[in-house]
Amino acid sequence: MTTMHAIDVHSPRDSQLVGWLPTATPSEVSSALSTARSAFPGWAATPAAERGAALREAAAALRERANDLATVVETETGRPFASAREGVMAGVSTLEQYAELGPVHRGRSLLGSAVDFMVPEPRGLVVALTPWNDPVAVACGLLGAALVTGNVVVHKPSERCPHTGLLLATVLRPHFPAGVLQTLVGDGEVGSALVRSPDVDLVAHVGSTATGRAIARTSSAKLLLENGGNDPLLVDDDVDPAWAASQAALGAFTNAGQLCTSVERIYLHKAIATPFLEALCARAREWNTDPQPLVDTRHREFVHEQVSSALAAGASALVGGSVPDGPGAFYPATVLADCGSAMRVMCEETFGPVAPVQLVSSFEEGLTEACTGDYGLAATVLTASMENAQRAWRELPVGTVKVNAVFGGAPGGAAQPRGASGTGFGYGPELLDEMTTTKVVHLGVPRTRS
């Protein structure tokens, strides 16, 4: 690891420098890890109800500072204030949820010749590495579940929103004993130094598949990976084309396409192609009247590269598809028609406001296409046929199948991603299981001295 350097943060709206922070040095990394280690026994021995109470206080403090956090998220990532605030409030709810669930998280007990208790124990030192696209909600999930189950945490927020990470730390940390929760500023180098340490028990990474794979190559800790996706949307011929197009637009353009479960590729039954595409283009144009920038111009280059390569391979841009003039990292909501399975925009995660559409002749053909690829995060099916819906949810090799609703799962729901999308439960009550390891205590009856 090289020595400390600065991370500059530029506004995604106008490219102006809005702040900078020094990255953690190698000695700060090792000192954070050893401080965490020392804090572990005390925190692990703290009654779960007290840990839950600490989390509840932290949630209340975050609720009070929601506007401040949302402002910083907006400044650093370009997510509009109202939506950034929703993300912060999702973080508050998650902390509250774990404050309740943590103290009642328990194992089974079995009555045999003696009694066996299956006791969940904290894993120990958790390194949490989080992304920029929903920085507060994602961090609150990992931190809340880890802390309430008695782990100590070293958190490294994304280098694209370090001020958000530090402000979150300022709000949460006072509610926990010294050393139990620490936050380090840094990029992938700092992350890599953390995950390579033999002192770490669990690495919880929410981010790209490339990073998840790099972590898997270098860390000897237990891994919890919640990574990228290339979610398909399958549109049957029996649904209202205008409604289907509004679902597609919501899935592809919300947060400028920068959600892990964004719609990334669309398989459209050719029988409703014309009205669907007309309605989708109208939605995209509407979206472009109030554009949201991408996180930075480097990410915009990545998105545009995929669009350009699709255009070069025969796709046509019905709306958008080019980099606008002017400052900032804006990219228009884009509708691509005439897409084919081999195009990068169909095979890879784009993570931008792009709706690439491939026509299919039947639901079966669309389902076959939707089942292709390495990723397995989520998929959406729009169909009026229960038979087709059922076939889709049985066959799609993904963690989450959404039928006739692109967003809006119940809070607390969680699934295990498949394939290149990750390894375990990153959300919901099951995350408490990931944060603990089970010990069986076989309790026999002693024979007393006569």
Ligand SMILES: NC(=O)c1ccc[n+]([C@@H]2O[C@H](COP(=O)([O-])OP(=O)(O)OC[C@H]3O[C@@H](n4cnc5c(N)ncnc54)[C@H](O)[C@@H]3O)[C@@H](O)[C@H]2O)c1
């Ligand atoms: N599955 C999910 O629940 C979920 C949720 C949100 C985002 N995501 C995914 O996250 C990605 C966008 O986020 P991102 O660009 O911030 O991801 P990223 O993987 O680049 O960064 C995530 C975190 O990992 C750190 N990191 C980078 N390289 C590292 C290394 N070699 N070793 C250790 N840590 C390292 C980063 O500094 C950051 O803190 C998208 O692919 C998106 O799909 C997934």
